[in-house]
Amino acid sequence: MKKIEAIIREERLEPVRKALELVGFAGLTVSEVSGRGKQKGVPLQWRVGEYRVEFLPKLKLEVICHDDDCQIAVDAIIKAARTGRIGDGKIFILPVEQVIRIRTGETGNDAV
Amino acid sequence: MDSGDTTWLLVSTALVMLMTPGVALFYGGMVRRKNLVSTLMMSFGAMALGGVLWVLIGYSLGFGNDINGLIGGLNFFGLNGVGQDPSDTYATTVPHLAFMMFQGMFAIISLALITGAVVERIRFSALLMFGALWLCLIYSPIAHWVWGDGGWLFNLGVLDFAGGTVVHINAGVSAMALVLALGARRGFLKEQMEPNNLPMVMLGAALLWFGWFGFNGGSALTAGGLASNAFVTTNTAAASAALCWIFLSWRHRRPSLLGAVTGAVAGLVAITPAAGFVTPMAAIAIGAVAALVCYGAMIFKIKRGFDDSLDVMAVHGVGGIWGALATGIFASLAVNSAGADGLLSGNVELFLKQALGVAVTAGFAFGGSFIIAKVVDKLVGLRVKEPEELIGLDIAQHAERAYGGSIR
Numbered sequence: 001m002k003k004i005e006a007i008i009r010e011e012r013l014e015p016v017r018k019a020l021e022l023v024g025f026a027g028l029t030v031s032e033v034s035g036r037g038k039q040k041g042v043p044l045q046w047r048v049g050e051y052r053v054e055f056l057p058k059l060k061l062e063v064i065c066h067d068d069d070c071q072i073a074v075d076a077i078i079k080a081a082r083t084g085r086i087g088d089g090k091i092f093i094l095p096v097e098q099v100i101r102i103r104t105g106e107t108g109n110d111a112v
Numbered sequence: 113m114d115s116g117d118t119t120w121l122l123v124s125t126a127l128v129m130l131m132t133p134g135v136a137l138f139y140g141g142m143v144r145r146k147n148l149v150s151t152l153m154m155s156f157g158a159m160a161l162g163g164v165l166w167v168l169i170g171y172s173l174g175f176g177n178d179i180n181g182l183i184g185g186l187n188f189f190g191l192n193g194v195g196q197d198p199s200d201t202y203a204t205t206v207p208h209l210a211f212m213m214f215q216g217m218f219a220i221i222s223l224a225l226i227t228g229a230v231v232e233r234i235r236f237s238a239l240l241m242f243g244a245l246w247l248c249l250i251y252s253p254i255a256h257w258v259w260g261d262g263g264w265l266f267n268l269g270v271l272d273f274a275g276g277t278v279v280h281i282n283a284g285v286s287a288m289a290l291v292l293a294l295g296a297r298r299g300f301l302k303e304q305m306e307p308n309n310l311p312m313v314m315l316g317a318a319l320l321w322f323g324w325f326g327f328n329g330g331s332a333l334t335a336g337g338l339a340s341n342a343f344v345t346t347n348t349a350a351a352s353a354a355l356c357w358i359f360l361s362w363r364h365r366r367p368s369l370l371g372a373v374t375g376a377v378a379g380l381v382a383i384t385p386a387a388g389f390v391t392p393m394a395a396i397a398i399g400a401v402a403a404l405v406c407y408g409a410m411i412f413k414i415k416r417g418f419d420d421s422l423d424v425m426a427v428h429g430v431g432g433i434w435g436a437l438a439t440g441i442f443a444s445l446a447v448n449s450a451g452a453d454g455l456l457s458g459n460v461e462l463f464l465k466q467a468l469g470v471a472v473t474a475g476f477a478f479g480g481s482f483i484i485a486k487v488v489d490k491l492v493g494l495r496v497k498e499p500e501e502l503i504g505l506d507i508a509q510h511a512e513r514a515y516g517g518s519i520r
Binding site for chain 2: 009010011014042043044045050053085
C-alpha cells in the first residue's frame with residue numbers, strides 16, 4: 001500500500017477531486033498548508049512600503065491506494081493540477097505499513 | 113430653519129453613510145476568501161470616489177436648475193451657491209449643505225450596491241472609471257427625473273419616497289448591464305463558491321438595516337410624524353420579509369441565516385419607495401411579497417446561468433420594482449397628504465404612473481450602463497487576466513490579503 005501526498009494549488013482542488021473520482025478514488029484527505037518552492041514568496045504592500053509573504057497557501061492531498069493503482073492516481077492528479085506555471089506543486093509517494101478501518105477493524109488491502 | 117429637522121437630517125446622513133461599509137461587509141462575507149479585500153475595496157472605493165464627485169458635479173447634475181426635466185444644470189458646480197442657509201426648493205427647513213450631503217450618501221451607496229454583481233473578476237481601475245461615468249451620466253439624471261425640481265417623473269406625479277427607483281431599480285438594472293458586458297466568473301455553476309464568512313454577512317446586513325432608518329426616515333426631510341411612519345414601516349417590512357424568507361428556506365430544506373438576512377434586505381429595498389406613503393400594516397404585505405419575488409428571481413437567475421454574483425438584480429432590481437409598484441397599490445393620502453391614493457384606495461392612475469417610472473428608469477439605466485461598460489472595456493479592459501482571477505483579486509489587484517499571519 002502507498003500514500004500519495006500531493007501539494008497543489010488551492011484553485012486546482014476541484015479539478016483534482018473530480019479527476020481522482022473519475023478513476024475510482026473517492027476518499028481523500030485535504031489540508032490547508034503553507035510552503036514555498038523555488039519561486040519563494042510573494043511581495044505584498046503595507047501602508048507605505050512592502051513586505052514579503054515567504055510562504056504561500058497551498059493544499060495538501062493525501063490518498064491511500066494499493067500498490068498497483070498508485071500510478072493511475074498520480075497521473076490523474078498531475079493532469080488536473082498542472083498549469084505549467086511556477087508553483088504547481090509536488091507529489092510524494094510513501095510506503096504505508098498498515099491500514100485499519102476503525103468502524104470494522106478490517107486491516108491491510110481490505111481497509112484501503 | 114428648524115433645528116430639530118436639521119439634527120435629524122444630519123444624523124440620517126451619517127446613518128446612510130454607515131450603510132456603505134455595511135454593503136462592503138455584506139458582500140465581503142459572501143465571496144471566496146481570496147477576493148475579500150477586493151470586495152471590501154469596491155464599496156470603500158465608492159465612498160472615496162463618490163464623496164469627491166458628488167460635491168464637484170454630481171449634486172449639480174441632479175439638483176441644479178432644471179434643463180427640460182431631464183438633468184440639473186451646472187449652477188451648483190463645486191457647491192457654488194450651496195451654503196448654510198436653506199435652499200429655496202429642497203428641504204426648506206434645513207441648511208442646503210445638509211440636504212446636499214444626505215443626497216450624496218444615496219449616490220455613493222448606489223454605486224457600492226452595483227459592485228456585488230461583478231465581484232471576483234472586475235478590474236479595480238475599470239470599476240472606478242465605470243463608477244465615475246455612471247454617477248454623472250446615469251445616477252444624477254435619474255435622481256433629477258424623480259426628485260429634482262422640474263424633473264419630468266416628479267412633475268408627472270411618480271412617487272419615490274426614499275429611492276426605490278433612483279437607488280435600487282437603477283443599481284439593480286445597471287448591475288445586470290455590467291454583468292452582461294463583463295461575463296460570468298470562471299467556474300460559475302461548475303465549482304463550489306462558498307461564502308467565506310456568514311457572520312460578516314449578518315453584520316453587514318444589520319448595519320444596512322440600522323442605516324436604513326436614516327435612509328427612509330431621513331427622507332421625510334423633517335423630524336416628526338412622517339419620519340416616524342417611515343421608521344416603523346421600514347422596520348416592519350424588513351422583519352416581515354426576513355420571516356417570510358426563513359420559512360421559504362425552511363420549506364426548501366432548513367431555516368437559513370443567509371436567507372434571513374437576504375430577506376431583510378429585500379424587505380428594506382421594497383419598502384424604500386413606499387415608506388412615507390403606506391401604513392405599517394401595508395408594510396407587512398410589502399415585505400412578505402418582496403421575499404417571494406426576490407426568492408423567485410434568484411431561482412430564475414440560476415436557471416438562466418446569469419452570474420449576477422451576489423444577486424444585485426434579484427434583490428435590489430426586482431425588490432425595487434416591486435416596491436415601486438406596491439407604492440401604487442398601497443399608498444394612502446391618509447398617511448401622507450403630499451402623496452397620493454393607490455389602487456386599494458380606488459385610484460388606478462398612480463399605479464400606472466409607477467409602472468411607467470419603473471419602465472423608463474430600468475430602460476435608461478440598462479442601456480446607459482451597458483454603453484458605459486463597453487466604453488470602459490475598450491479603454492482599460494473590464495476583466496482581470498485569467499491567472500489573476502484564479503489567484504484571487506486580493507493579491508493580484510491590491511497586493512494585500514484579508515488575513516495575515518506568518519504562515520497563512
